[in-house]
Amino acid sequence: MSFSQKTSNDKNMTDKKPELSDAMKKKLEPRKFTKNPILGTKFTIAVSSAKGGVGKSTFATNLALALKQIGCKVGLLDADIYGPSIPKMFDINEKPKSDGQTLTPITKYDIQCMSIGFLADQQTPMIWRGPMVTSAIKTFTQKVGWKDLDFIIVDMPPGTGDTQLTFSQEIKMDGAIIVSTPQEVALLDVKRGIKMFDKLGVKILGLVDNMSYFIGDDGKKYKIFGEGGVKKTAAEFGKEFLGEIPINPLVSETSDKGKPIVEASPDHEISKIYIEFAKKIKSSFL
Numbered sequence: 001m002s003f004s005q006k007t008s009n010d011k012n013m014t015d016k017k018p019e020l021s022d023a024m025k026k027k028l029e030p031r032k033f034t035k036n037p038i039l040g041t042k043f044t045i046a047v048s049s050a051k052g053g054v055g056k057s058t059f060a061t062n063l064a065l066a067l068k069q070i071g072c073k074v075g076l077l078d079a080d081i082y083g084p085s086i087p088k089m090f091d092i093n094e095k096p097k098s099d100g101q102t103l104t105p106i107t108k109y110d111i112q113c114m115s116i117g118f119l120a121d122q123q124t125p126m127i128w129r130g131p132m133v134t135s136a137i138k139t140f141t142q143k144v145g146w147k148d149l150d151f152i153i154v155d156m157p158p159g160t161g162d163t164q165l166t167f168s169q170e171i172k173m174d175g176a177i178i179v180s181t182p183q184e185v186a187l188l189d190v191k192r193g194i195k196m197f198d199k200l201g202v203k204i205l206g207l208v209d210n211m212s213y214f215i216g217d218d219g220k221k222y223k224i225f226g227e228g229g230v231k232k233t234a235a236e237f238g239k240e241f242l243g244e245i246p247i248n249p250l251v252s253e254t255s256d257k258g259k260p261i262v263e264a265s266p267d268h269e270i271s272k273i274y275i276e277f278a279k280k281i282k283s284s285f286l
Helices: 003-015 022-028 056-069 130-142 162-170 184-199 229-236 249-256 269-285
Strands: 041-048 074-078 106-108 111-115 149-155 175-180 204-210 241-245
Touching: 041 056, 041 269, 056 074, 056 111, 056 149, 056 175, 056 204, 056 249, 056 269, 130 162, 149 269, 162 184, 175 184, 175 229, 184 204, 184 229, 204 229, 204 269, 229 241, 241 269
Parallel strands: 041 149, 041 175, 074 111, 074 149, 175 204, 204 241
Antiparallel strands: 106 111
């Protein structure tokens, strides 16, 4: 055999692609997920933030209360496994009852509530790996006795990790709201969150610019975290911009006391903003 023939034969061998077995082909196929609805509610709305510390839980609790104010029956699911906020924000210090099969939500301010924080001491860290988180999510969505709700508002954990993926892949979510501050560093993560929801087929209802400004004693608006970033990001990705929420000390004060501002002071200007958000959500579904 000449050198040229050998080289030609070697090239033919390297060009030939190995055949995959049927079993291997099946393993390489994209996994198809069955999205199960949360029983006992008509619609499930996720409140998400790709970055922590932007006021996501404050938004979720006040949106739930605002929906109640306009006549909806509402549940609030605290899916922030590693940092549950609902027990503190609603001043709930009791454990949910169980019949051995299902957990009964704790009702406060006419909102049906469930949180991992109800089952553990508030100062105990949740040192859980992915499978335990997944199991907890399935319990809270499939083994809680939610009753006759129009909406469940899900307070998601920040980021784009296991919990968000599990929820988006396995739970039928009717929409997601992304909360952010206008800082560039926060918006970088928001863009990742938008792409995640789009990839997983979850409709994004809109973006909210939280802590967008404060009004000084002189009556002027001061935009200390930047201006217009959330609105620009919404436009960049073709999503709706739902609006701005200014900084106001009463928001944190009321939440810390266990009675969020929409419940504590329904006529406050901040409460009215949440009511407008709630009207938009209600009109989109009911």
